[in-house]
Amino acid sequence: IDINTDGCSLDKSSTIQIWPIQCRLVNMRNIKPIVVGIYKGAHKPNDPVAFFEKLIADVTALISKGGVYFRVSLLPIKLRSFITDAPARAFI
Numbered sequence: 691i692d693i694n695t696d697g698c699s700l701d702k703s704s705t706i707q708i709w710p711i712q713c714r715l716v717n718m719r720n721i722k723p724i725v726v727g728i729y730k731g732a733h734k735p736n737d738p739v740a741f742f743e744k745l746i747a748d749v750t751a752l753i754s755k756g757g758v759y760f761r762v763s764l765l766p767i768k769l770r771s772f773i774t775d776a777p778a779r780a781f782i
Contacts, residue, residue: 692716693745694723694773695782697734705732711745716770738782 692714700706711727727745735741749769752758757766774782 691749691767691769692771692773693769696775696778697781707731707734709735709741711742734781742782 694712694714695709697707697709700708707730709729710725712723713726714723715721726748729735729741749767752767753769757764759765772782
């Protein structure tokens with residue numbers, strides 16, 4: 691899987707920011723990224739550890755169980771990359 695996050699304002703005059711966490715299944719064709727988490731607030735999240743805590747717990751659990759069942763097959767899960775722009779990378 692690839693993970694992505696990037697903050698953005700809802701519109702030009704808004705002080706509200708959203709920070710979605712998206713996941714992309716790399717080896718499955720025609721599957722679009724899935725939003726697996728989101729933060730909304732007046733500024734970026736204060737604590738990156740708290741921001742990613744649930745995601746890290748969920749991915750760790752999937753990896754420790756050997757993957758996820760899809761139809762009749764167990765598909766192994768590996769974290770391939772974490773994709774961000776420079777400001778988001780500085781945050782994490």
